[in-house]
Amino acid sequence: xxxxxxxxxxxxxxxxxxxxxxxxxxxxxxxxxxxxxxxxxxxxxxxxxxxxxxxxxxxxxxxxxxxxxxxxxxxxxxxxxxxxxxxxxxxxxxxxxxxxxxxxxxxxxxxxxxxxxxxxxxxxxxxxxxxxxxxxxxxxxxxxxxxxxxxxxxxxxxxxxxxxxxxxxxxxxxxxxxxxxxxxxxxxxxxxxxxxxxxxxxxxxxxxxxxxxxxxxxxxxxxxxxxxxxxxxxxxxxxxxxxxxxxxxxxxxxxxxxxxxxxxxxxxxxxxxxxxxxxxxxxxxxxxxxxxxxxxxxxxxxxxxxxxxxxxxxxxxxxxxxxxxxxxxxxxxxxxxxxxxxxxxxxxxxxxxxxxxxxxxxxxxxxxxxxxxxxxxxxxxxxxxxxxxxxxxxxxxxxxxxxxxxxxxxxxxxxxxxxxxxxxxxxxxxxxxxxxxxxxxxxxxxxxxxxxxxxxxxxxxxxxx
Ligand code: GLU
Numbered sequence: 089x090x091x092x093x094x095x096x097x098x099x100x101x102x103x104x105x106x107x108x109x110x111x112x113x114x115x116x117x118x119x120x121x122x123x124x125x126x127x128x129x130x131x132x133x134x135x136x137x138x139x140x141x142x143x144x145x146x147x148x149x150x151x152x153x154x155x156x157x158x159x160x161x162x163x164x165x166x167x168x169x170x171x172x173x174x175x176x177x178x179x180x181x182x183x184x185x186x187x188x189x190x191x192x193x194x195x196x197x198x199x200x201x202x203x204x205x206x207x208x209x210x211x212x213x214x215x216x217x218x219x220x221x222x223x224x225x226x227x228x229x230x231x232x233x234x235x236x237x238x239x240x241x242x243x244x245x246x247x248x249x250x251x252x253x254x255x256x257x258x259x260x261x262x263x264x265x266x267x268x269x270x271x272x273x274x275x276x277x278x279x280x281x282x283x284x285x286x287x288x289x290x291x292x293x294x295x296x297x298x299x300x301x302x303x304x305x306x307x308x309x310x311x312x313x314x315x316x317x318x319x320x321x322x323x324x325x326x327x328x329x330x331x332x333x334x335x336x337x338x339x340x341x342x343x344x345x346x347x348x349x350x351x352x353x354x355x356x357x358x359x360x361x362x363x364x365x366x367x368x369x370x371x372x373x374x375x376x377x378x379x380x381x382x383x384x385x386x387x388x389x390x391x392x393x394x395x396x397x398x399x400x401x402x403x404x405x406x407x408x409x410x411x412x413x414x415x416x417x418x419x420x421x422x423x424x425x426x427x428x429x430x431x432x433x434x435x436x437x438x439x440x441x442x443x444x445x446x447x448x449x450x451x452x453x454x455x456x457x458x459x460x461x462x463x464x465x466x467x468x469x470x471x472x473x474x475x476x477x478x479x480x481x482x483x484x485x486x487x488x489x490x491x492x493x494x495x496x497x498x499x500x501x502x503x504x505x506x507x508x509x510x511x512x513x514x515x516x517x518x519x520x521x522x523x524x525x526x527x528x529x530x531x532x533x534x535x536x537x538x539x540x541x542x543x544x545x546x547x548x549x550x551x552x553x
Contacts, residue, residue, distance in 0.1 A: 092124025093282050096150075097272070099131045100142035103328030104149040106380065107287060107317045110346040114314060115285045116155045117347070117368035127279055128157035131164045133271060138165075149329040153339045154361065162279060164271060171266040174274045174304060175227065175259070183303045184259065186225040187214040209255045227260040229270070229300060237295035242312035243373045244288070249295040257296055273297050277306040285370065288313040312370045315350045319379035336408060336437030337385070341392035345385045349378030358391050390436040402428045408442035414449050423448050426534040430526040447520045448534060452542040461517045462550075470514035471548035476504065477511060478544035481537065488537050490529040497529070518547030 096112040098104065104112070119126035128150075132138040150156065178184045187210075194210070201208035215230065231254040239247045259270035266274070276284060291313045301308045317325065332342055344359050352374065353359075353367045393401065402424050409417040409424075417424070427448040428441075435441035447455060457466070466474075477500055484496040501508060513523050519531050519540065532540040 090282060092119055092122040093127060093280050094119050094124065094285055095127040095129050095276070095279060095281050096155075097129040097131050097275075097286070098146050099134060099137075100139060100146060101134060101137035102142060102326075103330060104146045105326045105328055106332075106346055106349075107325070108146075109149070109153065109329050109342070110317065110349055111286055111314060112150060112155055113153065113343060113346055114312075114351070114368070114370070114373070117364055118283065118285060118370055119158070120365040121368050124282075125158045126155070127159055127281070128161040129164060129275055129279065130161055131268075131272075133164050133265070133268075135165075145328070145330070149333075152329065152333060153343055162275060164275060167271075167275060167278070168265070170278065171260075171271055171274055172264045174270075175264055175266065178229070178259075178303060179227075181303070182230075184227045184229050185215055185256075186217075186219075187228045187256075187258065188217065188220050188223050188225045189214060209253070210257075212256055215256070225262055226258045227262075228256045229259045229296075229303070231256050231296070231299055237298050239294050239298060239311055241291070241294075242283075242310060242370045243315070243375060244291060244313050245375075247291065247294070251299075254296055254299065259300070269293055269296050270300060273300045273304065273306065276309060277301070277304070281309050283310045283312060283370070285312045285314065288316050312373065314373060315375055315377045317349055317378050317380060319381060324382075325380060336439035336441070337389050338392045338396065338404065338438070340396070341385070341389040344392065345388050349380070350374055350376075358388065358395075360395070386436045393435060393438075393441065394432055396432075398425055398429045398432065401432060405438055405441060405445070408438045409445065409449065412439075412442040412446060417449070421449070423534055423536075430530045430534060434526070444525075447522075447525070452539050453546060455521050455543060455546070457517060457521045457547060458523070461521075461523045462547075465514045465517045465523060466547055466550075467514075470511070473504070473506065473511050474514055474518055474544045474548050476500070477515070478541045481532075481544070482541045488533065490527075490533045493529045493532050515544065519543050 094115040096115050098108055098112075116126045118124070130143055130146075132143065147161075175184070189210075197211065198208045210228070214225075214228070232251045235251050237249045237251055237254065239249075241247055257269055258267060260266045294311055294313070298308060319325070329342065333339075340361055343361060343364060347359065347364050347368065348357070350373055351368065353372060356367075359367070396404070403419055405428060406417055406419060406424070427445050431441055431445050435444055450456075477497070480500045481493075481496055484492070486492075487495075497508075497511075500506075501511065512528060515528055516525055516531070517523055519525070519528075519535060525531060535543070
């Protein structure tokens with residue numbers, strides 16, 4: 089097989105949503121799996137709806153997911169002269185003709201077909217018409233009328249279209265500016281694309297494009313049309329990747345999730361990025377539509393949070409902590425890495441994790457204590473224990489490790505004739521502000537001796553003896 093060259097060809101008329109990201113990802117994984125090339129083409133010929141801001145946003149979202157074009161992205165609008173040359177080639181070989189029909193005439197024909205309950209197809213009334221100087225026109229491509237066009241789609245299987253059903257489509261405006269079905273063929277051929285992998289919504293365009301490949305004498309690529317993505321509301325389905333990033337999803341979890349929309353490898357659910365590359369093959373893409381499921385996505389995100397090494401997770405968490413009220417947060421904050429290590433198993437998004445980690449980073453005297461927990465756990469009796477514990481810990485600070493703290497606490501409860509249950513929850517409420525959180529000793533280890541002792545004392549200041 090010649091080297092695989094695939095492309096993702098977004099139109100910068102909107103943000104990158106999950107469906108688009110999945111198309112990009114399947115192209116990317118196929119390229120990496122086969123040792124081929126993954127390319128990007130910005131299809132910006134719709135000048136009215138395309139913007140530079142959308143182009144940048146799409147590139148950023150792709151970079152967030154770890155996908156970069158192996159070559160300089162091709163910008164479709166910069167290739168106009170090549171498109172015009174290809175049009176000239178078709179004019180010279182008599183494969184296109186001028187259509188002088190007005191939009192009103194076409195609309196009337198469409199309405200007539202609708203009234204007669206037949207499907208509308210342009211009736212070639214301008215084919216062979218004499219030149220009409222000065223009358224506006226568009227270029228139509230003359231499709232064959234006999235035989236059929238066969239596409240052996242890697243996902244959809246053999247798709248046979250009778251040529252009589254292929255409309256003579258408009259491929260360029262009068263000024264030579266080309267339209268989608270034409271330009272996509274010219275640019276894919278120019279970029280040496282071997283496999284066109286895209287959404288199934290383009291399947292019906294494919295036989296038309298195949299005829300254009302043949303008319304231009306270009307080699308035909310292999311096609312793979314991915315199943316559509318259903319489920320969720322249209323709003324959520326079309327939400328940009330940025331919405332998932334801001335909601336605290338990890339790029340590796342998003343990749344894992346969308347890879348499984350239409351592709352499977354046995355019954356494996358969790359994949360690292362390396363495993364996706366190793367195991368992905370277009371041959372394993374299913375024809376069945378994939379349905380989005382946010383619960384599943386949150387579950388996968390949680391799995392990926394647990395799988396991600398603390399250093400990497402800490403870097404991903406920093407912007408979320410900055411947003412959660414710690415604008416100065418940075419990777420070198422001494423509590424960040426140990427805090428992440430203790431919280432990793434407990435959150436399904438980075439937003440949740442940042443929220444859960446707040447108590448580690450607030451000033452000791454600014455820690456808010458849940459009122460109900462205060463009433464229940466910080467009783468006068470418990471506070472007497474906590475104050476005594478604070479005094480005991482204040483003098484055992486030299487071995488401030490989880491094990492050292494545990495030893496000190498156990499010695500304290502033995503000396504006081506207490507049991508752990510008498511102080512565990514009060515302690516946690518004093519340190520965390522709520523009756524939940526990581527293990528007591530690990531929490532204290534992260535907070536350090538000064539903060540731990542201060543929090544135990546501060547929490548009980550309402551019961552001053
Ligand atoms: N620009 C087209 C789209 O966004 C891409 C079509 C194709 O991949 O051929 O749908």
